[in-house]
Amino acid sequence: YAMLLSLIFLIVLVAAVVGFVFRHEIKTNFESNLNLALRDYNVTADRHSEAVDTIQRTLHCCGVQNYSDWERTDYFTQRGIPQSCCKSQDDCSEEDLKDPSKAKLKVFVDGCFFLVTSTMESKMSVVAGISFGIACFQLVGIILACCLSQYITNNQYEMV
Numbered sequence: 001y002a003m004l005l006s007l008i009f010l011i012v013l014v015a016a017v018v019g020f021v022f023r024h025e026i027k028t029n030f031e032s033n034l035n036l037a038l039r040d041y042n043v044t045a046d047r048h049s050e051a052v053d054t055i056q057r058t059l060h061c062c063g064v065q066n067y068s069d070w071e072r073t074d075y076f077t078q079r080g081i082p083q084s085c086c087k088s089q090d091d092c093s094e095e096d097l098k099d100p101s102k103a104k105l106k107v108f109v110d111g112c113f114f115l116v117t118s119t120m121e122s123k124m125s126v127v128a129g130i131s132f133g134i135a136c137f138q139l140v141g142i143i144l145a146c147c148l149s150q151y152i153t154n155n156q157y158e159m160v
Contacts, residue, residue, distance in 0.1 A: 002145035009138045016131060031113050034064050041075045041082065053084035059119070060087075061112040069111065071100060081107055 019026070037048045056062055062085035063069030070081045080097030083089065085107040096102045 002142050002149065005138055005142045005145065009135065009142065012131070012135065012138075027117055030116070031064065034113060034116075035069075038064060038069060038073055041073060053082065055112050055116065056082070056084040056108070059112060059115045060108045061085075061110045061115045062108040063111050064113045065111040067103065067107050067109050067111075068100065 034052075037052050041049050041052055062081065067081060067085060070076045070085070075082070076098075080094055080099075081103050083092060083097070085103075086092035086097075087106060087108060092106050096106050
């Protein structure tokens with residue numbers, strides 16, 4: 001049991017170190033994937049388009065760096081900026097969303113990349129604290145399992 005807990009502890013430790021070391025690559029990868037999701041955004045409800053809409057509605061943002069990122073997409077030429085960027089769903093018409101100067105007043109102007117990464121970084125202390133707490137419980141379990149094993153081994157010869 002102690003060996004199994006030690007193995008799980010080492011796996012979690014390695015995952016934490018790898019996540020910390022490669023955090024910049026994770027950000028870069030996220031930004032490129034968000035750009036791809038914007039480029040391939042369409043009105044058929046695929047999961048990438050739904051994810052972009054959810055991020056934009058939840059974080060009150062639009063595009064990757066700002067709302068003008070949508071101007072370089074095929075979706076913009078057909079339908080304008082998506083409804084998920086609108087500050088108020090009632091006040092956004094398709095004509096407004098096709099004109100970038102009018103859309104600037106009706107959509108969120110901040111990009112989603114900065115908001116997502118800053119939200120993730122602000123929650124990292126909570127994740128690190130919970131992970132540290134779990135690691136402490138695992139270490140206590142490892143120590144107690146070793147003590148129990150030692151106790152059983154020592155008392156085996158006295159039982160005869």
